Amino acid sequence: MKGCDVYLSxxxxxxxxxxxxxxEGQIRGIQRMIQEKRSCDEILIQISAVKSALNGVATKxxxxxxxxxxxxxxxxxxxxxxxxxxxxxxxxxxGGC
Numbered sequence: 001m002k003g004c005d006v007y008l009s010x011x012x013x014x015x016x017x018x019x020x021x022x023x024e025g026q027i028r029g030i031q032r033m034i035q036e037k038r039s040c041d042e043i044l045i046q047i048s049a050v051k052s053a054l055n056g057v058a059t060k061x062x063x064x065x066x067x068x069x070x071x072x073x074x075x076x077x078x079x080x081x082x083x084x085x086x087x088x089x090x091x092x093x094x095g096g097c
Contacts, residue, residue, distance in 0.1 A: 012064045016057055023053045058092055 008016070030046050065085065073081030 007068065008064050012060070016060060019053065019057050023050055023057070026050045026053065062089065
C-alpha cells in the first residue's frame, strides 16, 4: 500500500474523521464510566460498541483503498499493490502491525 498516488477522496476523509471523532467521544465516555465506578456490564457494552465502530472505520478505509489504489494498480499490471494490501489485511485481522 506504499506506492499509491491517489489516497482518499475528500468525502471519505470527512466521513472517516467524523466516525473517529465519535469514537473519541465514546472512549472519553468509557473513561468517565470507569471513574464513576459504573457497572462492568455497562462498560463492556460500550467497549464492544467502540470495537464495532473501529471495525467500521477499518472496513471503509479498506474499501476506499481497494477502489482508489489497489484496483487501478492491478489493472495496470502492478501486483505489488495487491500483495501489500493483503499483508495489511492480515495484520488487521491478527490485530498487530
